[in-house]
Amino acid sequence: MESYRKANENELVSASLEGDKLAFGEIVNRYRKMVARTVKGMLGDSVFAEDIGQEVFIRLYHSLAEFRGEAKLATYIQKIAVNLTLNEIKRRKRSFSMFSQKGDDEIYEFDVADHDNEERRDAKEMVTSALMKLDPKFRIVVTMRMLQGYSTKETADALELPQGTVLSRLSRAQKQLKEILEKL
Amino acid sequence: MKRSEVKNLIISSLGSNSDPREVAGKLEDAGVTYDFSEGFTNKVIGKISSARLVVNRELEFVRNMSSAFYRIALTGVAAIVLLLISIYLMEGSISLNSFLGLGDFSDESIICLLGGN
Numbered sequence: 001m002e003s004y005r006k007a008n009e010n011e012l013v014s015a016s017l018e019g020d021k022l023a024f025g026e027i028v029n030r031y032r033k034m035v036a037r038t039v040k041g042m043l044g045d046s047v048f049a050e051d052i053g054q055e056v057f058i059r060l061y062h063s064l065a066e067f068r069g070e071a072k073l074a075t076y077i078q079k080i081a082v083n084l085t086l087n088e089i090k091r092r093k094r095s096f097s098m099f100s101q102k103g104d105d106e107i108y109e110f111d112v113a114d115h116d117n118e119e120r121r122d123a124k125e126m127v128t129s130a131l132m133k134l135d136p137k138f139r140i141v142v143t144m145r146m147l148q149g150y151s152t153k154e155t156a157d158a159l160e161l162p163q164g165t166v167l168s169r170l171s172r173a174q175k176q177l178k179e180i181l182e183k184l
Numbered sequence: 185m186k187r188s189e190v191k192n193l194i195i196s197s198l199g200s201n202s203d204p205r206e207v208a209g210k211l212e213d214a215g216v217t218y219d220f221s222e223g224f225t226n227k228v229i230g231k232i233s234s235a236r237l238v239v240n241r242e243l244e245f246v247r248n249m250s251s252a253f254y255r256i257a258l259t260g261v262a263a264i265v266l267l268l269i270s271i272y273l274m275e276g277s278i279s280l281n282s283f284l285g286l287g288d289f290s291d292e293s294i295i296c297l298l299g300g301n
Contacts, residue, residue: 024229024232025226028225033218036219050224053224054228058228119185120214120215123185126187146207147211150204173198174195178195
């Protein structure tokens with residue numbers, strides 16, 4: 001993928017459309033962390049999140065022809081990631097309500113071991129755990145804001161929500177997070 | 185970064201006065217980073233390639249089927265033509281009767297044949 005390291009978005013998209021897998025591999029490498037923040041922020045650091053991450057890029061590959069370059073590729077990928085993640089949360093809710101009374105925060109038990117030092121791991125676990133306890137509609141705005149570093153407008157664009165809704169959800173999420181973090 | 189500092193950072197990150205990029209950067213420095221496992225890119229490329237392989241196999245199957253059908257149809261047409269030629273040579277015409285092998289029979293002889301008398 002060395003040959004595409006300096007290529008711009010449009011060059012990568014054009015090459016990928018011609019079937020160049022190295023070019024698409026470069027797209028995956030560039031945006032995998034961004035997708036991981038969204039997917040793992042929403043679903044927890046689990047193997048399921050890994051599968052959803054792969055699905056995001058497979059969907060991207062099959063819909064690249066529809067990408068017209070009007071928006072940034074990052075925004076386009078982010079929308080796919082958000083949609084697939086929210087669908088997965090809905091799917092989980094349905095299957096969990098059918099088979100058990102467990103809450104949404106009790107299904108993230110497949111933590112992948114991290115070899116960072118204890119303090120760093122502790123910070124990550126605390127953030128992930130707090131996020132998992134949030135209502136999904138608040139969790140997504142917090143993930144965009146806190147992990148992706150998106151402004152209110154960028155969050156609103158990515159989630160296709162009015163800015164007012166994003167602001168009110170952030171405010172309510174802040175209150176919920178305070179209560180959650182006090183108990184952690 | 186201490187636990188209490190991370191907590192404060194999380195809470196303040198949602199405030200309207202905070203700079204989200206700065207907070208995200210600080211959290212990343214504190215260890216709140218997410219990434220997929222090693223070999224993630226190769227897995228994605230592998231899945232895309234295998235999906236394409238399945239599509240190619242399906243296309244090949246359809247192509248093989250149509251070529252087999254074409255051959256069978258050609259052989260069938262050739263057999264029908266040969267049958268018609270042989271009937272014409274044997275019976276001298278290609279009427280329905282000669283096709284059914286009834287060219288030399290009169291109506292009475294057919295009745296006798298079917299009646300057993």
